Amino acid sequence: MTPTTATAVPTSDVDPFSPEFLEDPWPFVTALRETAPVVHLPRHDVYAIGRYEDVHCALTDWQSLQSSAGVGLANFHHEKPWRPPSVLLEADPPRHDAPRYVLQEILSPRRLRALEERWRADARVLVDAVLERGTTFDAVTELAEAFPLRVFPDAVGLGPDGRENLLPYGDFAFNAFGPQEGLVAKAQAGIGPTIAWIGEQCRRENLAPEGFGAEIWASADRGDITPEQAPLMVRSLLTAGVDTTVTGIAAVVHAVSTTPGAWERLRAQPALLPRAFEEAVRLQSPVQTFFRTTRVPTTIARITLEPDRKVLMFLGAANRDPRRWDRPDAFDLDRDPSGHVGFGMGIHQCVGQHVARLEATAVLGALLERVAEIAPAGRVRHHPNNTLRGFESVPVTVTLDRA
Amino acid sequence: MTTTQDDARPQPAPAVAGVRxxxxxxxxxxxxxxxxxxxxxxxxxxxxxxxxxxxxxxxxxxxxxxxxxxxxxxxxxxxxxxxxxxxxxxxxxxxxxxxxxxxxxxxxxxxxxxNFRMTPAPRVLLIAGGIGITPMLPMLHQAIALELDWRLAYLGRSRASLPYLDELEALGDRVTVHAKDVDGRADLDSFRPDDPAVQVYACGPERMLDAVEAWAPALGHAPRMERFAARADDRPRTPFEVVAARSGVATPVGADETIVAALRRVGVDVITSCAQGVCGTCETNVLEGTPDHRDSVLDERSRDEGACLLPCVSRCLDRRLVLDL
Missing domain, CATH: 2.40.30.10 (Translation factors)
Structure with a gap:
């Protein structure tokens, strides 16, 4: 085959950050994925990919597709980042190695086991309180936001004041992977104090003597990371550790309440809970997109991109690619969702994924113990964000287990 | 600008790898x-x-x-x-x-x-004895890439016995080679840095490592070193039985399949992600049996405890492995 030029790559005028797109991305990402493996989006001059195999390759191939030029729309080779870059998400090997290794150990399933009992007990207390107030409630505010905000800041070691900054900060940071106009511009005016508060919490003296934050600082004492990296790693927890899990929990409650038979099945087989969460993450893909930047000439599905090009990976599209998944749009408890890219894949795969799983199965497990039936109780509203497929409201009504 | 290229990219690893x-x-x-x-x-x-x-x-x-x-x-x-x-x-x-x-x-x-990770120190001394140069090569290239202030001391019984000598000597005077047949017995302590900010890494014969380890009080930090202790490491790929205790199911694991694949065959759910022993998603508690760890994530202590394993790649050294599933 003779090499062809850019004309081989179709273009699309879709804007993945427009209000219409963010309101319901699925028709857009499906069309892009089915048009061609690589589609150029001239509106932002980025190359979009959405087929499972290509996204999987792009996520794992850190040698070709770098993160240190930013994993949002901005190219840090040419544009100034809005904050000092993350030492994890926005770093490549070798600089990525030490922070990643340290945080991966702190958030490993072995270490989280120490929290498990307490989190499950906390989840029961929360669910009891919610059900005490009534059997019709908004699963976003009452469970999906309430539970992570109840356990995660304590686990990090934050003080009691100012925690209301966590959700707005995460919302802003995930918006900031998109263009500077629109959602970012709208939030810009009020976000200053929130950014300042986050920065303050990352300092050693503001963190409890035990917790993820203290463990990060202890790693700096051992020389495993530098004292300059420590606060940025705490910041990573505060940026990526709340809104994402909120979205994941909302996604699984939404899925089980809208899929006929799902709750009954989980009641009969609680061992399927981890699968239910994983399947919800596959189906809804709380993190919809991330970018990479080509470091060298990079071939994706036979298309070779020049260095310094932005590649937009549609994780949600890959997680619903019919080439990889049967009935991809269905929430299916008989499916093995293993291998979905909702947490990413490769060296940058979500370092907090085990925390997310523990939070979600704790809160859902507590609900499963008390609730016999769950059903939608009104219109589901999404929360527009340039990166996250967030929920504003998931109203449900439940029937209590009388046993 | 883009071009089309004929050769396809390598495929991602299959969701369930068999024999690696x-x-x-x-x-x-x-x-x-x-x-x-x-x-x-x-x-x-x-x-x-x-x-x-x-x-x-x-x-x-x-x-x-x-x-x-x-x-x-x-x-x-x-x-x-x-x-x-x-x-x-x-x-x-x-x-x-x-x-x-x-x-x-x-x-x-x-x-x-x-077990021998580099830390982000700005100054680095690498000490290699003979074949102990192997982990040092990527460390050294990393130190160069990061523009660290690095030194390599490379010791051995003869120049002919030192791997990669030419390419290392070509790096200039940051590399000191000491061959016993030419230079006599090495005075290892002559390489000890005065500056406590220098992170020391060492790999080589036990006696050399013992000597470097003794520098710790003077350095103010422990030199990082790799010791390949002889350990019971026979790991024949024999079939064994896996028992999912909570599910009350048992099934044989064939020589050419993973624990995850065997369990899925009998309807026991194990969620995996990377299927390569890297991400930790499938980490499972072990109730009985000695794991044959084949992953990349568990540290030595967790391995020795044998309380958990990664069933996407790991196996069992005994006839029977009981998991908390």
Missing amino acids: TLVVDARREVAEDTVELTLRRPDGARLPDWAPGAHLDLVLPDGRSRQYSLCGDRWDAHTYRIAVRREAQGRGGSVYLHDEAQIGDRLEFAGPRN
């Missing part, structure tokens, strides 16, 4: 009695990621397993490189790789894993 196999791709003498092997997957797919200091467990055809530091370039995701000194008095692994392993031969592998 490497093929000998090239052999090269790199010193007296030292052979360098380049290894790749039979299908040329990407290999698990690693960082300087990592080692690979190679399982020889008779089930014996040996550890070798990775000494290649991790920007090449498709090959691993190791260098092996022939130890006639050793336990037989090096003799096999020297005398029998030919290009095209297949070897099973576990890992890679890393």
Whole structure:
């Protein structure tokens, strides 16, 4: 085959950050994925990919597709980042190695086991309180936001004041992977104090003597990371550790309440809970997109991109690619969702994924113990964000287990 | 601008890998009695990621397993490189790789894993004794890439016995070579840095490491070192039975399948993600049986405790493995 030029790559005028797109991305990402493996989006001059195999390759191939030029729309080779870059998400090997290794150990399933009992007990207390107030409630505010905000800041070691900054900060940071106009511009005016508060919490003296934050600082004492990296790693927890899990929990409650038979099945087989969460993450893909930047000439599905090009990976599209998944749009408890890219894949795969799983199965497990039936109780509203497929409201009504 | 290219990219690893196999791709003498092997997957797919200091467990055809530091370039995701000194008095692994392993031969592998990680220190002293140079090579290239202030002390009994000597000496006066046959017995303490900000890494014979370890009080930090302790490491790929205790199900695990695949066959759910022993998603508590760990994530303590394993790649050394599933 003779090499062809850019004309081989179709273009699309879709804007993945427009209000219409963010309101319901699925028709857009499906069309892009089915048009061609690589589609150029001239509106932002980025190359979009959405087929499972290509996204999987792009996520794992850190040698070709770098993160240190930013994993949002901005190219840090040419544009100034809005904050000092993350030492994890926005770093490549070798600089990525030490922070990643340290945080991966702190958030490993072995270490989280120490929290498990307490989190499950906390989840029961929360669910009891919610059900005490009534059997019709908004699963976003009452469970999906309430539970992570109840356990995660304590686990990090934050003080009691100012925690209301966590959700707005995460919302802003995930918006900031998109263009500077629109959602970012709208939030810009009020976000200053929130950014300042986050920065303050990352300092050693503001963190409890035990917790993820203290463990990060202890790693700096051992020389495993530098004292300059420590606060940025705490910041990573505060940026990526709340809104994402909120979205994941909302996604699984939404899925089980809208899929006929799902709750009954989980009641009969609680061992399927981890699968239910994983399947919800596959189906809804709380993190919809991330970018990479080509470091060298990079071939994706036979298309070779020049260095310094932005590649937009549609994780949600890959997680619903019919080439990889049967009935991809269905929430299916008989499916093995293993291998979905909702947490990413490769060296940058979500370092907090085990925390997310523990939070979600704790809160859902507590609900499963008390609730016999769950059903939608009104219109589901999404929360527009340039990166996250967030929920504003998931109203449900439940029937209590009388046993 | 873009171009279209004919050769497709390597496929991602299958969702459930069976036997993890490497093929000998090239052999090269790199010193007296030292052979360098380049290894790749039979299908040329990407290999698990690693960082300087990592080692690979190679399982020889008779089930014996040996550890070798990775000494290649991790920007090449498709090959691993190791260098092996022939130890006639050793336990037989090096003799096999020297005398029998030919290009095209297949070897099973576990890992890679890393007990010898680099830390972000601005000044670095690497001390290598003979074949102990292998983990130092990627460390040194990393130090160069990061523009660190680095030094290498490379010691051995003779120049002819020192692997990669030419390419290392070409790096200039940051490299000090001390060969006993030319330079006499080395005074190791003469290499001890005065500046406590210098992070020391060492790999080589036990006696050398003991001497470097004794520097700790003077340095104010512990030198980081790799000791390949001889350990019970026979790991024949024999079938065994896996029991999912909570589900009340048992099933044999064939020699060529994973625990995850065997359990799925009988309806026991194990969620995996990377299926390569890297991400930790499938970590499972072990109730009975001795795990044969083949992952890249569990540290030595967790391995020795044997309380958990990664069933996407790991196996069992006993006839029966009981999991908390």
